[in-house]
Amino acid sequence: MAQMELAGEMYEVDENGFMQETDRWTEDVARAYAALENVNELTKDHWEAVNYLRSYYLENGICPMIRRLIKVTGFNLSRLYELFPQGPAQSACKWAGVPKPTGCV
Amino acid sequence: MSGIVWHILAFGVIGIFLAVTVYRTVAIARLPVHLRWELAPIPHEKGKGKYGGSYLEEYEWWTKTRQRSRIAPLVYMVVEIFLLRGIWKRNRPLWPLTFAFHAGIYLVTAMLLFSLVSSILIITEAPPYVINVFQEIASVLAVAGYLMGGLGAIALLFKRALDSNLRPFNTTTKYFNLVLLGAVFISGAYAWFNLGDFAAEMSLFIRGLITLDTGLTIAFSLSLHIIISLLFLLYLPWTDMIHFVAKYFTYHEVRWNDAPQDEKMKRELRGLLAQPVSWSAAHVGADGKKNWVDLTKKKTKDEEA
Amino acid sequence: MKKLKLTDIAKGGDSQLIDIDVDELVPLPPPYDKAEEFPGFKQLTEDQRERLVCNLDGVVSYAALPKPKNKAEEKKYVKQFISGLKKLLSKENNWTFLQPLLLSLDYCAQCQTCCDACPIYLGSGKNDLYRPTYRPEIFRRLVNKYIKPGGKLRAKLTGADIDLNWTTITRLYELSYRCNLCRRCTQACPMGVDNGLITRELRKLFSQELGWAPKELHEKGTMLQLDVGSATGLRPNVAIDNLKFLDEEFTESTGINVSTPWDKKGADILLIHSAGDIISFPESPIAFTILCNAAGLSWTLSSEIPGYDGINYGVFYDDVQLARVATRHAQIAKKLGVKKIVMGECGHQNKALMTVADRMLTRELNIPRENVMTFLENLVFSGKVKFDPTKNDFPVTLHDPCNLVRNMGVVEPQRRILRYLCPEFREMTPHGIENYCCGGGGGLSVMSDVNFTDWKVNVAGRMKFKQVLEAFADHPGPEIEKYLCAPCLNCKLQFRDVFEYYGAKEKSNLIFGGMGELIVNAMAIMKKPFLSWEEE
Ligand code: SF4
Numbered sequence: 039m040a041q042m043e044l045a046g047e048m049y050e051v052d053e054n055g056f057m058q059e060t061d062r063w064t065e066d067v068a069r070a071y072a073a074l075e076n077v078n079e080l081t082k083d084h085w086e087a088v089n090y091l092r093s094y095y096l097e098n099g100i101c102p103m104i105r106r107l108i109k110v111t112g113f114n115l116s117r118l119y120e121l122f123p124q125g126p127a128q129s130a131c132k133w134a135g136v137p138k139p140t141g142c143v
Numbered sequence: 144m145s146g147i148v149w150h151i152l153a154f155g156v157i158g159i160f161l162a163v164t165v166y167r168t169v170a171i172a173r174l175p176v177h178l179r180w181e182l183a184p185i186p187h188e189k190g191k192g193k194y195g196g197s198y199l200e201e202y203e204w205w206t207k208t209r210q211r212s213r214i215a216p217l218v219y220m221v222v223e224i225f226l227l228r229g230i231w232k233r234n235r236p237l238w239p240l241t242f243a244f245h246a247g248i249y250l251v252t253a254m255l256l257f258s259l260v261s262s263i264l265i266i267t268e269a270p271p272y273v274i275n276v277f278q279e280i281a282s283v284l285a286v287a288g289y290l291m292g293g294l295g296a297i298a299l300l301f302k303r304a305l306d307s308n309l310r311p312f313n314t315t316t317k318y319f320n321l322v323l324l325g326a327v328f329i330s331g332a333y334a335w336f337n338l339g340d341f342a343a344e345m346s347l348f349i350r351g352l353i354t355l356d357t358g359l360t361i362a363f364s365l366s367l368h369i370i371i372s373l374l375f376l377l378y379l380p381w382t383d384m385i386h387f388v389a390k391y392f393t394y395h396e397v398r399w400n401d402a403p404q405d406e407k408m409k410r411e412l413r414g415l416l417a418q419p420v421s422w423s424a425a426h427v428g429a430d431g432k433k434n435w436v437d438l439t440k441k442k443t444k445d446e447e448a
Numbered sequence: 449m450k451k452l453k454l455t456d457i458a459k460g461g462d463s464q465l466i467d468i469d470v471d472e473l474v475p476l477p478p479p480y481d482k483a484e485e486f487p488g489f490k491q492l493t494e495d496q497r498e499r500l501v502c503n504l505d506g507v508v509s510y511a512a513l514p515k516p517k518n519k520a521e522e523k524k525y526v527k528q529f530i531s532g533l534k535k536l537l538s539k540e541n542n543w544t545f546l547q548p549l550l551l552s553l554d555y556c557a558q559c560q561t562c563c564d565a566c567p568i569y570l571g572s573g574k575n576d577l578y579r580p581t582y583r584p585e586i587f588r589r590l591v592n593k594y595i596k597p598g599g600k601l602r603a604k605l606t607g608a609d610i611d612l613n614w615t616t617i618t619r620l621y622e623l624s625y626r627c628n629l630c631r632r633c634t635q636a637c638p639m640g641v642d643n644g645l646i647t648r649e650l651r652k653l654f655s656q657e658l659g660w661a662p663k664e665l666h667e668k669g670t671m672l673q674l675d676v677g678s679a680t681g682l683r684p685n686v687a688i689d690n691l692k693f694l695d696e697e698f699t700e701s702t703g704i705n706v707s708t709p710w711d712k713k714g715a716d717i718l719l720i721h722s723a724g725d726i727i728s729f730p731e732s733p734i735a736f737t738i739l740c741n742a743a744g745l746s747w748t749l750s751s752e753i754p755g756y757d758g759i760n761y762g763v764f765y766d767d768v769q770l771a772r773v774a775t776r777h778a779q780i781a782k783k784l785g786v787k788k789i790v791m792g793e794c795g796h797q798n799k800a801l802m803t804v805a806d807r808m809l810t811r812e813l814n815i816p817r818e819n820v821m822t823f824l825e826n827l828v829f830s831g832k833v834k835f836d837p838t839k840n841d842f843p844v845t846l847h848d849p850c851n852l853v854r855n856m857g858v859v860e861p862q863r864r865i866l867r868y869l870c871p872e873f874r875e876m877t878p879h880g881i882e883n884y885c886c887g888g889g890g891g892l893s894v895m896s897d898v899n900f901t902d903w904k905v906n907v908a909g910r911m912k913f914k915q916v917l918e919a920f921a922d923h924p925g926p927e928i929e930k931y932l933c934a935p936c937l938n939c940k941l942q943f944r945d946v947f948e949y950y951g952a953k954e955k956s957n958l959i960f961g962g963m964g965e966l967i968v969n970a971m972a973i974m975k976k977p978f979l980s981w982e983e984e
């Protein structure tokens with residue numbers, strides 16, 4: 039298993055850098071991920087999306103459908119790409135510390 | 144060589160050839176029914192085979208009787224066997240070489256049939272002009288077959304040795320097969336040109352064989368050819384060159400086998416599913432006793448528990 | 449390009465067998481012809497090279513492949529491989545494919561005719577490693593050498609000698625996931641030898657004996673599906689909840705009452721979508737809901753595990769998992785008492801349940817199953833739904849999912865629909881049963897470990913992308929909206945990656961989607977287009 043240093047701590051990640059120990063996530067982890075994608079400040083909008091993703095995942099064991107994310111946050115897809123350079127699945131989920139969505143999604 | 148040796152050699156080799164070929168054919172045929180793995184186009188699908196459609200295209204297909212053509216698969220196979228449709232369509236540069244080679248085999252086989260008939264005609268003392276007709280035809284078949292086959296074999300040998308596409312896959316066996324079959328053709332051609340009347344000699348030889356004539360003698364060039372041919376025939380059924388048998392199964396039993404379960408198959412399947420499984424990976428959960436049905440029933444979760 | 453020998457597979461230890469050079473791949477038409485404009489292959493990091501087995505082509509599809517610590521461990525794996533070979537050749541353990549396997553092992557003439565049929569080999573610019581014959585011939589020689597009596601001696605004598613060692617095994621493992629199992633090569637083989645099948649048997653050996661299989665197909669695939677209900681991790685209650693949400697969303701956006709029925713006992717039809725469609729391409733399941741309701745059908749979805757996820761990855765790598773998933777699907781249908789099962793728009797799903805698993809579903813489990821294209825065709829031409837084909841007045845081309853078309857012979861129903869509903873429908877070349885695979889076949893479309901996606905979009909999907917572009921050569925630019933109809937979830941996933949990588953939406957205004965969406969788009973009662981080229 040790969041290791042990665044985020045905000046001064048070592049974490050287990052998959053080969054695409056997604057956290058494997060979801061419960062060890064902290065807000066600093068999100069900031070550290072964002073910094074790696076050259077987003078140096080997390081705005082209220084970022085947090086809204088990240089927190090929603092995270093809480094939905096913890097409750098349902100899966101990331102929400104993009105449509106739901108759009109509906110709940112009120113951000114359209116291009117806004118989401120503005121916020122998260124690699125898009126909701128590749129960036130936002132990663133920053134939220136949930137595993138990479140797999141299985142025909 | 145005395146006649147008796149020829150008898151032992153010829154009948155022995157033919158016997159072994161037949162026995163091994165039949166054995167291998169039966170061995171393939173008796174393999175268990177497998178899961179469906181059909182592949183379009185399936186020519187027996189009436190009206191659909193042309194574009195590769197199947198009965199699964201029909202709305203509620205299980206309520207309809209299947210429309211199967213008997214002729215179309217036959218035509219398909221004949222074109223494939225004699226004209227090598229697949230190579231023509233997909234590998235045109237190879238086609239002339241392999242076609243010559245295979246045509247050689249078919250022509251020589253036909254020549255043997257004609258010679259056999261003419262030797263029977265000799266035995267039954269048919270009018271000479273009838274015998275003559277058969278021998279004339281056999282003679283033409285022989286020279287055409289030997290030349291085409293010989294050229295084909297040589298061309299294929301060169302192709303194998305020189306073509307960078309084929310070379311990495313060559314083995315000594317593949318070369319040996321071509322050389323041996325090439326030798327059959329070339330020795331045949333040699334005998335044909337060497338003898339005044341190849342076809343007559345050939346039918347006399349066959350007559351000698353089937354009448355068990357111990358006084359049977361043949362010219363050197365022909366005996367050389369016959370010995371090489373017998374060696375080839377002895378070797379053939381052990382090799383992948385009996386693909387002429389296998390091809391029946393790859394087409395009819397795999398590609399074109401789209402049969403839903405019937406009573407006989409159901410019985411066989413019950414037996415197959417009742418066999419114990421011994422795959423080692425943990426998720427399979429096999430222990431050498433549980434059979435396919437047990438393993439399928441079981442929830443993966445329980446296995447871990 | 450480096451010429452490869454068969455024996456090279458066993459040589460060189462942990463070093464890479466070949467390098468992929470993007471410039472050697474088959475060229476794409478403009479504006480996609482400049483390789484330097486695209487990201488190319490992600491090179492493995494030093495750390496990854498240290499940790500992972502990466503001795504094939506610089507691409508890694510399975511990070512969890514074990515790396516032995518010493519020679520003894522290597523030997524253990526080699527022994528396991530040999531015992532797996534034996535089981536593959538035994539009736540008890542492999543009756544399922546024994547006859548086709550033996551025929552394919554014993555009768556290859558090495559004519560190489562099949563090579564030019566393989567989209568991966570062609571797309572790669574004819575890289576020896578990806579020949580349809582390379583992997584099977586190695587496998588064949590290993591069987592001949594290590595399993596058949598006198599094999600070792602014969603191998604020495606005939607020059608067919610390949611060493612079975614750790615390097616061979618791991619390279620073969622990785623190489624068995626460089627094939628789409630599309631069987632275009634099989635179709636081209638005059639002998640009827642099935643190189644796609646041999647690849648699948650090799651995957652089976654690794655999975656069923658050594659427990660090696662891509663995470664996305666196995667651990668997060670069939671295992672997760674059998675456990676929680678779906679390979680996506682979607683649980684029954686979340687599945688229902690998601691569709692409720694979608695019903696509402698689409699009721700609002702279309703003005704039609706969209707309502708999806710669940711678990712209706714005694715319905716005529718059990719419809720099984722892929723859970724991936726629900727999550728990633730929700731227009732597809734919603735289109736089915738709209739159509740089935742408009743036609744007044746008696747139908748239902750099931751929320752029983754795994755009755756709302758029709759995928760069956762077993763068909764790609766493992767017969768036991770194949771049987772398990774198929775049996776569950778059939779059991780659910782039996783419990784509901786439906787007259788037939790219809791699978792959603794997904795090729796392998798239709799093939800798995802309709803044909804491949806047919807002889808595993810015994811007695812009352814063998815419930816009638818209909819393929820999705822015939823189902824839709826019947827619906828479209830039933831007269832119960834009114835259409836206005838002028839609504840689909842944009843260029844449309846059709847992708848033939850290999851599993852549905854080449855492997856099941858379902859060719860014309862989808863074409864009859866398109867000819868009726870899409871005035872600007874055009875075929876690709878080649879098409880129908882001679883189509884090229886999307887590049888995601890054989891389970892590859894869901895695999896994305898390490899840098900595998902780069903290989904899929906650059907090599908495996910290349911021939912397909914090329915022919916899609918060529919089908920629209922009359923309108924190459926972004927001025928005209930174009931639609932690629934790909935009635936298969938796996939194909940759509942592959943196209944998603946490819947289109948994103950090359951920027952097909954921006955450069956060519958090209959989108960892809962299923963068949964159901966196109967049909968709904970042409971429905972007369974729709975006030976607004978169902979399809980959209982704009983991002984939401
Ligand atoms: S698989 Fe068939 S086409 Fe390919 S090399 Fe072997 S015999 Fe020739």
Ligand code: SF4
Binds near residue numbers: 579643885
């Ligand atoms: S099955 Fe398809 S991808 Fe695999 S070798 Fe054959 S043609 Fe190529």
